[in-house]
Amino acid sequence: MDQLNLANNLVSANQGEENETTQYIVVRLGQEQYGIDIKYVENIVRMQQITRVPKVPSYIKGVINLRGEVIPVMSIRIRMGLPEDEITRATRIIILKLEQDGTVGYLVDEVKEVVTLESRDIEKMSRDTLDTSQNFINGVGKRGNELISLLDLNSISIEDNIG
Amino acid sequence: MDVSQYLEIFLDETKEHLHNLNTQIMELEADPENMGVINEIFRAAHSLKGMAGTMGYKRMQTLTHDMENVFSEVRNGAIKVQPEMIDVLFNCLDALEEYTNNIQESADEGTNDNEALIKRLNAIIEGKSNAGTATSENNESKQAESKPAEAVDESAKPWYDITLDSSQIVVLEEALKQGKKIYGLNVVVQDTCILKAARAFLVFKAVEETGEIIVSNPSAQDVEDERFDKDFTLLVISENDISVVVKAAENVSEIAKVTSEVIDIHKTKGYKPSGETSVAVKNDGEQTAVEKKEQAAKTPDKKASSKPVVGRTVRVDIEKLDVLMNLVSELIIAKNSLLSAAVSEQSNANGVMSHIEYLESVTTNLHESVMKVRMVPIESVVNKFPRMIRDLSKKLDKKMELYMTGEQTELDRTVVDEIGDPLMHLLRNSADHGLESAEVRAQRGKPAVGSIFLDAYQDGNNVVIEVRDDGNGIDIEAVKNKALERGVITPEQAAVMTDKEIINLLFLPSFSTAKQVTDVSGRGVGLDVVKSKIESLSGEVEVKSQLGVGSTWTIRLPLTLAIIQTLMVIVGNEKYAISLGSIQTIEDVSPDEIKLVQNKEVINLRGSVIPLIRLPELVEIESSKKPEDNLVVVIVKKGDKMAGLVVDELIGQQEIVIKSLGKYIKQCKFISGATILGDGEVALILDVNALL
Numbered sequence: 001m002d003q004l005n006l007a008n009n010l011v012s013a014n015q016g017e018e019n020e021t022t023q024y025i026v027v028r029l030g031q032e033q034y035g036i037d038i039k040y041v042e043n044i045v046r047m048q049q050i051t052r053v054p055k056v057p058s059y060i061k062g063v064i065n066l067r068g069e070v071i072p073v074m075s076i077r078i079r080m081g082l083p084e085d086e087i088t089r090a091t092r093i094i095i096l097k098l099e100q101d102g103t104v105g106y107l108v109d110e111v112k113e114v115v116t117l118e119s120r121d122i123e124k125m126s127r128d129t130l131d132t133s134q135n136f137i138n139g140v141g142k143r144g145n146e147l148i149s150l151l152d153l154n155s156i157s158i159e160d161n162i163g
Numbered sequence: 164m165d166v167s168q169y170l171e172i173f174l175d176e177t178k179e180h181l182h183n184l185n186t187q188i189m190e191l192e193a194d195p196e197n198m199g200v201i202n203e204i205f206r207a208a209h210s211l212k213g214m215a216g217t218m219g220y221k222r223m224q225t226l227t228h229d230m231e232n233v234f235s236e237v238r239n240g241a242i243k244v245q246p247e248m249i250d251v252l253f254n255c256l257d258a259l260e261e262y263t264n265n266i267q268e269s270a271d272e273g274t275n276d277n278e279a280l281i282k283r284l285n286a287i288i289e290g291k292s293n294a295g296t297a298t299s300e301n302n303e304s305k306q307a308e309s310k311p312a313e314a315v316d317e318s319a320k321p322w323y324d325i326t327l328d329s330s331q332i333v334v335l336e337e338a339l340k341q342g343k344k345i346y347g348l349n350v351v352v353q354d355t356c357i358l359k360a361a362r363a364f365l366v367f368k369a370v371e372e373t374g375e376i377i378v379s380n381p382s383a384q385d386v387e388d389e390r391f392d393k394d395f396t397l398l399v400i401s402e403n404d405i406s407v408v409v410k411a412a413e414n415v416s417e418i419a420k421v422t423s424e425v426i427d428i429h430k431t432k433g434y435k436p437s438g439e440t441s442v443a444v445k446n447d448g449e450q451t452a453v454e455k456k457e458q459a460a461k462t463p464d465k466k467a468s469s470k471p472v473v474g475r476t477v478r479v480d481i482e483k484l485d486v487l488m489n490l491v492s493e494l495i496i497a498k499n500s501l502l503s504a505a506v507s508e509q510s511n512a513n514g515v516m517s518h519i520e521y522l523e524s525v526t527t528n529l530h531e532s533v534m535k536v537r538m539v540p541i542e543s544v545v546n547k548f549p550r551m552i553r554d555l556s557k558k559l560d561k562k563m564e565l566y567m568t569g570e571q572t573e574l575d576r577t578v579v580d581e582i583g584d585p586l587m588h589l590l591r592n593s594a595d596h597g598l599e600s601a602e603v604r605a606q607r608g609k610p611a612v613g614s615i616f617l618d619a620y621q622d623g624n625n626v627v628i629e630v631r632d633d634g635n636g637i638d639i640e641a642v643k644n645k646a647l648e649r650g651v652i653t654p655e656q657a658a659v660m661t662d663k664e665i666i667n668l669l670f671l672p673s674f675s676t677a678k679q680v681t682d683v684s685g686r687g688v689g690l691d692v693v694k695s696k697i698e699s700l701s702g703e704v705e706v707k708s709q710l711g712v713g714s715t716w717t718i719r720l721p722l723t724l725a726i727i728q729t730l731m732v733i734v735g736n737e738k739y740a741i742s743l744g745s746i747q748t749i750e751d752v753s754p755d756e757i758k759l760v761q762n763k764e765v766i767n768l769r770g771s772v773i774p775l776i777r778l779p780e781l782v783e784i785e786s787s788k789k790p791e792d793n794l795v796v797v798i799v800k801k802g803d804k805m806a807g808l809v810v811d812e813l814i815g816q817q818e819i820v821i822k823s824l825g826k827y828i829k830q831c832k833f834i835s836g837a838t839i840l841g842d843g844e845v846a847l848i849l850d851v852n853a854l855l
Contacts (some may be wrong), residue, residue: 050340051845052737053824054782063824063837070822070837101827126786 373399624744
């Protein structure tokens with residue numbers, strides 16, 4: 001039994017080495033494309049009224065009512081130091097369930113599509129501590145000519161004392 | 164008998180009886196001659212014993228049995244209540260509580276026999292008289308219960324300890340008539356024997372070859388399962404000589420000793436000649452004791468296999484459930500009338516509105532009732548405190564008395580369960596640090612007996628529990644010096660700190676001002692634990708103290724946890740909810756009534772000066788009002804502190820369901836949560852307690 005499991009593990013490990021695939025939801029922020037690991041995504045909802053919460057960091061836009069639950073919404077743009085969101089008809093809130101912080105919504109300009117990236121298409125990024133906007137990305141996915149920055153969700157949501 | 168299903172009831176009732184005993188014994192200590200109390204104690208001890216016996220908790224049963232003996236002697240007037248006896252009794256209650264806790268955790272009473280306690284109990288009884296008729300009887304029956312192994316050595320004829328039932332007696336009598344002999348056989352297995360059950364099995368088999376085994380003690384099943392100590396006893400019918408039977412048993416290896424005798428059937432326990440109805444047993448008491456012992460020995464084994472996890476329960480008054488049921492039926496009626504109103508063609512807005520109003524009153528009542536079901540009086544927690552203070556009084560050698568009021572104040576069950584420890588800390592604190600020693604009290608002209616008060620009462624949507632003492636109070640200088648010494652604060656900080664801020668230092672981890680460490684308190688853990696515990700229950704703790712006069716610790720806990728009545732207000736263009744429980748009045752204030760005190764805005768409202776908090780500024784939004792407009796001020800209070808919240812507009816009263824903002828948004832201290840309004844919009848709830 002153990003041996004069988006071990007064999008299975010070996011097989012999957014070998015497969016993983018060759019082409020481990022991950023699905024990403026591609027969203028647009030300004031002119032750039034970003035990928036969000038689909039395993040964290042609970043829901044994508046249209047823009048709705050956000051209730052402001054006083055005395056919180058500027059990137060927390062407030063809270064929304066998602067089917068009876070109160071969920072905080074944050075702006076990735078402000079978090080990454082980009083200009084303020086422009087709310088358009090395409091604006092969506094992506095509801096994510098994160099291990100540490102529970103459920104949280106991210107404001108994005110547009111949701112484009114779902115892509116499947118193989119591990120060989122992903123270039124891991126080394127962290128540049130000086131450039132804060134780069135810290136929220138843990139890799140870049142290549143798809144044809146397009147580049148998709150892959151968001152490191154946990155580092156986005158972790159509170160920093162500066163914010 | 165599987166008793167696990169009764170475990171919850173057993174635990175509940177045992178705790179009740181223990182509480183009862185605790186309070187009654189306290190009373191007895193104060194008034195040793197009170198027969199009513201003694202009777203009450205006797206009854207409680209008796210039911211406790213009965214329950215423990217039924218559930219198969221032998222040790223617990225033995226201990227309560229002996230306690231009961233003491234009470235019984237007291238009741239008969241044979242012994243007088245002495246302080247020493249009270250101490251022993253309290254120790255017994257502690258031991259019983261330990262058993263109960265063990266049972267709650269593992270469905271097993273544990274292995275502590277508390278022999279020392281039992282000895283002391285017996286010493287009390289024996290101290291009464293030297294004639295010792297009743298005493299020796301008690302001792303005998305007790306030993307039979309608690310130490311079956313020793314009984315063997317004492318009587319040396321263990322076969323007479325076996326209780327026969329009528330069918331067995333018939334078989335034995337029949338055998339005698341046929342000229343067969345009845346032998347009693349006691350087989351002792353060697354200490355070193357590993358497979359006792361296997362050896363016993365071989366003995367059984369060998370003996371069966373020479374005769375017929377009628378009874379064995381322990382039972383054949385128990386012996387097979389190795390549930391016996393070193394020896395077992397058999398009753399055998401055989402045509403062969405006694406030596407043949409003994410030989411058969413002795414031939415099995417690892418058997419240390421076989422004793423045997425031809426049995427006189429008339430001496431066996433439970434013997435009554437078939438056909439005769441009257442009980443002709445020499446020692447009735449002993450017989451039942453053995454029976455009980457056998458029952459007790461069997462039941463725990465069965466239970467151990469299916470360890471029940473005891474859930475948390477609330478005992479609900481049946482009346483509360485009736486009210487609940489009625490409300491649910493009203494709810495259904497309300498739903499139906501709404502339905503018919505919606506379907507009916509002439510449905511007009513007025514009709515629907517009246518139905519909705521009805522529905523609203525039903526849901527409000529329903530909420531209240533469900534809340535009430537979850538509410539239990541804090542009595543169950545505070546009841547153990549008089550006992551604790553009594554013990555502390557002895558331990559610390561200080562005279563003190565605890566006065567409690569408002570034990571009937573009700574709180575949510577979850578809160579009541581948690582509040583015990585913090586309260587205990589505060590009481591210990593008062594007893595140890597608060598109250599002065601007798602000499603100091605005499606010097607200060609205070610009564611020799613120190614007083615500690617525990618008062619509980621409801622205040623709006625909060626329940627307040629106060630622990631007050633007439634002791635030394637908090638020495639602010641001592642706290643300050645200690646804080647400096649520990650490096651908690653710098654001298655510059657110390658210079659500008661208010662007394663209140665200094666007192667609050669006490670709530671920091673590892674901070675204790677007691678000059679000497681006692682085992683009661685003073686290790687510096689305590690107050691910070693108290694604070695964090697209370698805060699985890701979304702409550703608050705506060706101290707007021709006057710050096711030389713005493714201190715008051717105030718715990719403030721929310722009455723409800725999920726649904727509250729609020730006043731909805733508008734600030735700028737946002738809606739906020741303020742808990743109705745903390746609102747005093749709503750005032751219309753003209754701008755020129757506002758005065759400045761220490762550069763802070765205040766109003767003078769019917770004689771009291773109330774600071775103003777402008778909510779638009781607080782939540783950083785532009786007010787919709789012009790500066791010259793009259794202000795709408797919501798007067799809120801927490802304890803004796805008041806403040807006026809300036810809002811832009813009032814919407815009205817609304818019942819809301821509290822939702823958490825999640826861990827994500829935690830910086831905002833004065834927002835305690837959010838709620839979802841009828842139109843799906845989210846409104847924030849202002850935490851008045853954090854604002855004051």
